[in-house]
Amino acid sequence: MDKYRKWLILLILLTGCGDQRILEDQAMVQTITYDLAGKQNGMDQIQVSAALPLAKKEESQKIISTKAKSMLEAQMKASEQTDWDIVHGQLRTVLFGKSVAKKGLSSYCDTLERDPSVGHRTHIMITNGNAAKMLFDNYQQQKGTYEYIDQLIEKESKNNRLPEINSYQFMRDLYDDGIDPVAPQLVKKKKHVEVDGIALFRDDHYITYLDSSMGPFYMLLTKTVKKGRLTFTWEGGKNREAELLTFSITDSDQKIDIKRSVRHPFALVISVNVKGTVLEYMGEGNIANPNQHSRIEKKMEKHLKEKMKKVVAFTQKHRVDSLGIGKVVRNSLNYEEWNKLNWRETYSNIPITIHTDVQLRDYGRVN
Numbered sequence: 001m002d003k004y005r006k007w008l009i010l011l012i013l014l015t016g017c018g019d020q021r022i023l024e025d026q027a028m029v030q031t032i033t034y035d036l037a038g039k040q041n042g043m044d045q046i047q048v049s050a051a052l053p054l055a056k057k058e059e060s061q062k063i064i065s066t067k068a069k070s071m072l073e074a075q076m077k078a079s080e081q082t083d084w085d086i087v088h089g090q091l092r093t094v095l096f097g098k099s100v101a102k103k104g105l106s107s108y109c110d111t112l113e114r115d116p117s118v119g120h121r122t123h124i125m126i127t128n129g130n131a132a133k134m135l136f137d138n139y140q141q142q143k144g145t146y147e148y149i150d151q152l153i154e155k156e157s158k159n160n161r162l163p164e165i166n167s168y169q170f171m172r173d174l175y176d177d178g179i180d181p182v183a184p185q186l187v188k189k190k191k192h193v194e195v196d197g198i199a200l201f202r203d204d205h206y207i208t209y210l211d212s213s214m215g216p217f218y219m220l221l222t223k224t225v226k227k228g229r230l231t232f233t234w235e236g237g238k239n240r241e242a243e244l245l246t247f248s249i250t251d252s253d254q255k256i257d258i259k260r261s262v263r264h265p266f267a268l269v270i271s272v273n274v275k276g277t278v279l280e281y282m283g284e285g286n287i288a289n290p291n292q293h294s295r296i297e298k299k300m301e302k303h304l305k306e307k308m309k310k311v312v313a314f315t316q317k318h319r320v321d322s323l324g325i326g327k328v329v330r331n332s333l334n335y336e337e338w339n340k341l342n343w344r345e346t347y348s349n350i351p352i353t354i355h356t357d358v359q360l361r362d363y364g365r366v367n
Contacts, residue, residue, distance in 0.1 A: 214307065249274060
């Protein structure tokens with residue numbers, strides 16, 4: 001009996017040592033970038049770069065870069081540059097250069113989805129410029145660029161300044177005929193990475209982007225927002241002072257009503273309700289005075305309405321249903337009616353009205 005126990009203990013110890021050896025030989029890819037790199041034999045080449053975290057090293061990351069005709073070919077070529085086994089089990093972010101995104105992302109996202117080691121929560125992002133150059137720079141010495149970029153997007157999405165899009169969400173919207181995909185867009189500055197806006201797609205092709213200043217208004221049009229800040233400024237005149245107000249959003253909702261008319265097959269009304277508190281106010285009068293409440297709320301409603309109208313008009317101009325309005329229209333029709341409808345063309349010409357309602361719950365003791 002003691003003999004069998006000794007063999008059992010030995011097997012357990014050997015198993016543990018085997019796992020440790022395998023783990024040490026693996027390179028856990030955190031971020032991958034894709035850029036166009038010219039043509040070879042008539043086929044587009046892509047430059048693929050991968051960020052690998054380094055433990056107990058002077059540098060926080062190692063970058064492996066190669067050129068290939070496909071993602072899998074690039075993976076094989078990259079493995080030739082290191083004695084580690086390159087694995088994607090810890091992949092958190094995929095950065096696509098705008099040059100690649102304009103050509104279409106469906107094949108890349110499909111390959112990611114087919115890899116069982118890649119999780120559905122992998123972030124999809126677009127770079128305004130070369131994605132590899134963004135990854136190669138080290139903006140904060142205490143952490144790798146891959147971690148810096150990932151945390152930047154998480155912070156901005158939590159504050160509802162732009163959507164946080166993973167591979168599952170992108171593919172879901174890509175195959176839904178009532179909405180077009182979107183993704184966060186970044187831009188490389190000299191000493192930091194900055195949020196550039198929201199990349200807008202028509203099917204899987206990059207078309208344009210909403211400036212980052214319009215991000216909060218896009219978010220209010222597309223989801224329930226329970227956290228975020230907006231700053232309103234109003235110019236002064238002969239008989240009034242200029243005003244500035246910083247507003248903390250505590251809750252919001254939106255509703256789309258569909259109306260039929262003789263001149264248009266559809267007319268849409270988007271109603272957006274926003275609740276929140278005043279964090280800062282500079283201007284005339286005492287905002288804590290109840291007589292001022294209605295005046296401030298109406299000015300905020302007008303400002304929100306104007307910004308949201310610009311977002312809607314921008315998507316209609318570029319024929320991209322980034323707001324998912326088509327899903328609401330589709331649900332109001334039967335299967336045959338929707339299939340006969342050319343939604344892409346209909347959306348670009350459909351009249352859309354914006355209604356806004358602002359409720360300030362707490363004005364504070366501000367003068």
